[in-house]
Amino acid sequence: MSPTPWNRRHPALVPYTSDHHHGLAESRRLKLAAGGGAAERVAAASRFCAFFREDAARHFADEEAHLLPALMDKGLAERAMMVTILEEHIELRELVDELARGARAGDVDAHLMRKVAGAFGAHIRLEERRLFPMLQRIAPAVLDSIA
Ligand SMILES: [Fe+2]
Numbered sequence: 001m002s003p004t005p006w007n008r009r010h011p012a013l014v015p016y017t018s019d020h021h022h023g024l025a026e027s028r029r030l031k032l033a034a035g036g037g038a039a040e041r042v043a044a045a046s047r048f049c050a051f052f053r054e055d056a057a058r059h060f061a062d063e064e065a066h067l068l069p070a071l072m073d074k075g076l077a078e079r080a081m082m083v084t085i086l087e088e089h090i091e092l093r094e095l096v097d098e099l100a101r102g103a104r105a106g107d108v109d110a111h112l113m114r115k116v117a118g119a120f121g122a123h124i125r126l127e128e129r130r131l132f133p134m135l136q137r138i139a140p141a142v143l144d145s146i147a
């Protein structure tokens, strides 16, 4: 298969990009609710944690199992990207755990909500702007094999 043009997603990445749109919408919702009262903050944090449990956790695991290994035997920039993505996954899992603890206790810190929303959005943008174009450029055969 010929290389996917830079401005078009490889078919194997389309479901990931679709998840990213959903993730950005959930992040925006969480950030907006940070300005609300205690009950609104708890409800929004609970909703975001449910989204993470039911959708994002599987998305992260799929990226780690199917996409990131394609960067392992490449150059320094590719391996650095793999490490960055893994570190961000770990950080996001920890931040969401903290959010869930707050929601269970009935007290969610607005600053934490903004931090989670910001980190989640930044992670998605990194993948869309740098990881996915990198995968399309250096590992088209891997993408073809999972499409
Ligand atoms: Fe990711």
Ligand SMILES: [Fe+2]
Pocket: 016, 020, 059, 063, 124, 127
């Ligand atoms: Fe992702």
